[in-house]
Amino acid sequence: MSDNIILIGFMGTGKDVVGREIAKKTGKILLSTDDYIELKENKIINKIFQESGEEYFRKLEKEMVLKIKDLKNIVVATGGGIVLDEQNRTLLSQMGTVIHLDANLDIIEKRLKHDINRPLIWDKEKISRIFEERKGIYDFSDLKVNTSDKETSEVADEIIQKLQIKNKSVAMSFNTIDVKTELKEYPVYIGSNIATSCEDAMKFLHLNTARAIVITNPLVGTLYLQPVEDILKKYKINPIHIIVPDGEKYKTLDQVCQVYDFLLENEVSRNEPIIALGGGVIGDLAGFVASTYKRGCLLIQIPTTLLAQVDAAIGGKTGIDHKLGKNMVGTFYQPDSVIADVAVLRTLSEKEFRNSLAEVVKYGIIKDQKLFSLLEKEREKIFDRDTYILGEIVSRCVQIKSKIVEEDEREEKGIREMLNFGHTIGHIIETLTDYSQYTHGEAVAIGMVEETKRAVRSGQLAEKDLESITGLISSYGLPVTLPGNIGLDDIKRALRQDKKIRHGKIRLPIPVGIGKTVLKEVQCEKFL
Numbered sequence: 390m391s392d393n394i395i396l397i398g399f400m401g402t403g404k405d406v407v408g409r410e411i412a413k414k415t416g417k418i419l420l421s422t423d424d425y426i427e428l429k430e431n432k433i434i435n436k437i438f439q440e441s442g443e444e445y446f447r448k449l450e451k452e453m454v455l456k457i458k459d460l461k462n463i464v465v466a467t468g469g470g471i472v473l474d475e476q477n478r479t480l481l482s483q484m485g486t487v488i489h490l491d492a493n494l495d496i497i498e499k500r501l502k503h504d505i506n507r508p509l510i511w512d513k514e515k516i517s518r519i520f521e522e523r524k525g526i527y528d529f530s531d532l533k534v535n536t537s538d539k540e541t542s543e544v545a546d547e548i549i550q551k552l553q554i555k556n557k558s559v560a561m562s563f564n565t566i567d568v569k570t571e572l573k574e575y576p577v578y579i580g581s582n583i584a585t586s587c588e589d590a591m592k593f594l595h596l597n598t599a600r601a602i603v604i605t606n607p608l609v610g611t612l613y614l615q616p617v618e619d620i621l622k623k624y625k626i627n628p629i630h631i632i633v634p635d636g637e638k639y640k641t642l643d644q645v646c647q648v649y650d651f652l653l654e655n656e657v658s659r660n661e662p663i664i665a666l667g668g669g670v671i672g673d674l675a676g677f678v679a680s681t682y683k684r685g686c687l688l689i690q691i692p693t694t695l696l697a698q699v700d701a702a703i704g705g706k707t708g709i710d711h712k713l714g715k716n717m718v719g720t721f722y723q724p725d726s727v728i729a730d731v732a733v734l735r736t737l738s739e740k741e742f743r744n745s746l747a748e749v750v751k752y753g754i755i756k757d758q759k760l761f762s763l764l765e766k767e768r769e770k771i772f773d774r775d776t777y778i779l780g781e782i783v784s785r786c787v788q789i790k791s792k793i794v795e796e797d798e799r800e801e802k803g804i805r806e807m808l809n810f811g812h813t814i815g816h817i818i819e820t821l822t823d824y825s826q827y828t829h830g831e832a833v834a835i836g837m838v839e840e841t842k843r844a845v846r847s848g849q850l851a852e853k854d855l856e857s858i859t860g861l862i863s864s865y866g867l868p869v870t871l872p873g874n875i876g877l878d879d880i881k882r883a884l885r886q887d888k889k890i891r892h893g894k895i896r897l898p899i900p901v902g903i904g905k906t907v908l909k910e911v912q913c914e915k916f917l
Contacts (some may be wrong), residue, residue, distance in 0.1 A: 461759065
């Protein structure tokens, strides 16, 4: 079972405050289901009930549970009625240890007496009736704790002690890598808890502004927006935020225009920084907005996925999608700083984490034998999200990416093509499967194996290296073979449409050893 903690119970039993205390003492991240819904809808719970009704709100809860069910290392503070749905009860039970926070009715009535933000209660009689109706609905919990006459910290300590939870949040040395390009020089800060609880990161940014604009999505915002905004406020910077719907399908010009509207309505100036808080989609969209709003403004990237930390947030490529293709509209625009907090990687779902590891393996194959060896030796610690190991991995990947970007910032010299290893076939697999069968990382994993096989067939790589590469990729739960419905002829046909082709040739990174790759032009007909 996952080590998530799920707090359920009637309203007024202290789920949010206890959850916050548990998160603080264990290093886990608090996720309030009500906060998620309010961010997603841009409305308080009361208004959602008033405008759309309870049935609509319960639908939002159900969608939200499906969205968070695979997250790791979180404390979930649920709404009191979320367990009325049987599917929600099942999914919450599968997510982690379910704790029922209980309290005597008279205590609950006292706590709710002056609470005007509860949509289902207006008087004591209403509270009492709902309390009776919900008796027994919380009995599927693994543990029941009465909070009636206890302080918040006392309840949190009791739960932590009974579950024997250890704080896995470990401090690590703060690492800074400077990226130096023709357009801009900027630092990449790498550490643990540096974006959410460490003041140093914001101190080093030297922001000379009274306001900052955070762009994020509902899930990331629920997890990390409050701590980031708290740090900004501590340094007398007033944060405002806009919530962008989650997913690649929202990386569009329409969504960009909505962000422009928000910035203009709030009279945001060029010297007020845009902070991209999220994964690759948020980073791409916020970067594009920053590069075009009033001809360019300050940009800070706070990537919250491993893939974004080692790749998307570094290098200055921004992009939004067009109906005829991904990233068809974009700019080269370097950020003013990047804060890579490896602690946030602990909440990623297993699938998202493994998906990101494909890019990490890529760096080991093309440029860093020591990174490749580290991935072979420390697999268990990596799966356990050890912050020391993650910090070293991110640092090595950022160093590789930054050096390549420094040499070929705008992809005009061909050097940056080194980063395309595995992506040529990977993108073809994504296209031929209509982006529905594999994640991007899984498609790239297969692409790396297929492109490595080509290097062996052409005599440029030893068979033992192919075995090592295939073995490492497979050991991280990533696929290494083409799906049965795609053959080499299918890939050859699709390859003819690749935008990198010039005069029937394509320039590709070819591995010639672990940690060593060369760029070569290959005749398309002889590619496979």
